[in-house]
Amino acid sequence: NAGVTQTPKFRVLKTGQSMTLLCAQDMNHEYMYWYRQDPGMGLRLIHYSVGEGTTAKGEVPDGYNVSRLKKQNFLLGLESAAPSQTSVYFCASRPGLAGAETQYFGPGTRLLVL
Amino acid sequence: AQKVTQAQTEISVVEKEDVTLDCVYETRDTTYYLFWYKQPPSGELVFLIRRNSFDEQNEISGRYSWNFQKSTSSFNFTITASQVVDSAVYFCALSEDLNYNQGGKLIFGQGTELSVKP
Numbered sequence: 001n002a003g004v005t006q007t008p009k010f011r012v013l014k015t016g017q018s019m020t021l022l023c024a025q026d027m028n029h030e031y032m033y034w035y036r037q038d039p040g041m042g043l044r045l046i047h048y049s050v051g052e053g054t055t056a057k058g059e060v061p062d063g064y065n066v067s068r069l070k071k072q073n074f075l076l077g078l079e080s081a082a083p084s085q086t087s088v089y090f091c092a093s094r095p096g097l098a099g100a101e102t103q104y105f106g107p108g109t110r111l112l113v114l
Numbered sequence: 115a116q117k118v119t120q121a122q123t124e125i126s127v128v129e130k131e132d133v134t135l136d137c138v139y140e141t142r143d144t145t146y147y148l149f150w151y152k153q154p155p156s157g158e159l160v161f162l163i164r165r166n167s168f169d170e171q172n173e174i175s176g177r178y179s180w181n182f183q184k185s186t187s188s189f190n191f192t193i194t195a196s197q198v199v200d201s202a203v204y205f206c207a208l209s210e211d212l213n214y215n216q217g218g219k220l221i222f223g224q225g226t227e228l229s230v231k232p
Binding site: 031033035040041042043044045048058088090092094101102103104105107108 | 225
């Protein structure tokens with residue numbers, strides 16, 4: 001049971017380039033989330049999904065898109081990377097059940113945009 | 115609006131000292147959950163505890179204890195007899211939306227960096 005995994009672990013992009021971050025979970029969780037972590041700001045929610053085929057915006061969605069074509073995968077896309085998107089990105093998941101509110105996080109992806 | 119405040123940005127203690135990390139929250143809901151996560155230098159986020167708003171009992175787990183007080187909207191975390199391995203960034207978080215219409219997302223505090231020196 002790998003839990004929540006993220007690919008890649010680290011990436012350097014040039015301004016304007018695009019990329020996709022992959023999050024995968026093998027716990028059959030309904031809900032999945034993408035957060036970004038910046039110094040002094042904690043984690044902020046980018047987008048989330050309450051089930052396969054559904055996505056919704058979080059607190060800081062601008063410049064990102066997401067897709068949840070399969071229940072176990074949640075993709076985060078940057079169409080045209082900007083230096084302001086330099087951050088550590090965390091994916092999380094949890095069951096869609098009452099009483100199961102704990103989110104479990106992946107190891108993170110460190111992204112540097114030059 | 116929901117908000118979590120961890121006023122202590124950095125704390126430095128010497129091993130075996132007790133240390134308390136403060137967390138104050140704001141919410142309009144009467145039903146909510148509070149969490150603490152640990153982020154060691156390796157970077158992953160480790161779940162420590164979840165507490166629902168109806169349970170104000172203090173909790174102890176080994177050297178860790180949590181004090182939840184609704185009257186002051188606080189959920190403080192104490193490490194007794196700290197050890198070097200406790201060095202990490204600790205995050206407090208709040209979850210509302212228990213109807214799950216908005217995904218039950220977490221609102222995080224800014225984090226407190228704890229440094230335990232030998």
